[in-house]
Amino acid sequence: MALAEAGAGGRLLRWPRVVLFGDSITEFSFQENGWGAALAERLVRKCDVVNRGLSGYNTRWAKLVLPRLITKSAESTVAVTIFFGANDSALKDLNPKQHVPLEEYAANLKSMIHYLKSVDITEDRIILITPPPLQESVWEKECLAKGDQLNRRNATTGEYAHACVQVARDCGTDVLDLWTLMQKNQDFSSYLSDGLHLSTKGNSFLAAQLWSRLEKKLSALPSLLPYWRDVDHTNPKASLL
Template identity: 40%
Template sequence: RVGMAAQGRRRMLLFGDSITQFGSKVDPLGWATLLQDLYVAQKRSVDIVNRGFSGYNSRWGKLILPSIIEEHRSSPPVLTTIMLGANDASVESCRQHVPLQEYKQNLEDMVMMLRTSWPESIIVLISPPPLDAATWDANKGGVGSGQRELVRAEMYARACAEVAAKVSCPLLDLFSILHKEEGWERHLSDGLHLSASGNKILFEVLIEKIRNEFPSLSDETLPMDFMYHGDIPEDDPASVLGKR
């Protein structure tokens, strides 16, 4: 699993909705940005590829996943995260809503697609976070208010966990991780998306999971892409820099 991708540097793929897409923000500092800082800026070992699609649910995500798989066909990711469900959990009248059983089937189908296409890639399911409906509705200014509820977010988070158990897929239960804390609402920037603290928590628990369960992909284990500049022999750099 630690071998270099078929072409170029190793990569990790983050697939999901706006909580993944916004993970590449710098204000608030996103979880994908923190991953990039660690694996690219500090360690120079893995590229972080963000494929988050704001507003998408699992139904639409499943439809675009084959294109993403094809995009990385020659260089499969060493690890892929899937975080969908926040939009699926909208009330039935919302166009983004996906029924619970279909959501579970969609997640299962996507895991199987990835396993078939990238058998060496580790897949991690991440549950949708809790929802602060009052803050979300207030930020929406009354437009589309009442379409999201904490109890529904919890239902879909539990469904994600059930799928992970069924298909023996590693799980990060972001809902439970955040919701168990007193004042958990502070981990959401607008009631739905992660704040700086929420992003930091997701980054930290994901790194902890990688280090503990997949140590070969840990930032502490993976070798640097090409050698440290101080080790390059001055008399014959081509002897060590001709290939990875």
């Protein structure tokens, strides 16, 4: 009771948040050396980094669940990443469950941006991320091990990446063109662990590229609660409440 009464002396602290919304590359981003974990480390004591990655999902499914994941709330959402396309760009004949036609993919991205705007998350707080390039030879081995044929092509993934960039231009959001940036180094294989998902180097690369876009959006965020040396130990309530 005494603790509850003490806490009632100060206003409720609400951490701002960054929401990472995407497929498996986002879901895995909090693993060791993951890009989401790196982002959370940079933003500790400033805002929460919330992982809403959904392995295997495409934009057709993502747009349906987004309103269940992000709503108007007391917590301030200071940034949202939308990172889909690796599954949408799967070849229709070989992976019809995950495949989404290119035009629908673009429309789904626009739909999600429009929804976020409807819950007061403006364009300047949204970052689209294109799928990374696909290393076909390595991903084919993964497919064959499961009794499947190669079900994705890098050139097709590139078409979806270009569509993602165009949606960002049309809607006025920021965009991280991972597909193009990773291929500036002609041998991009070191960025990928299995031809599709990110390696440690790929996670580090994405974290650095994303931070360069987020830093200007989040640089004004203050540290929450005072540094311990600044707490008045003779009267901590004065500092903490």
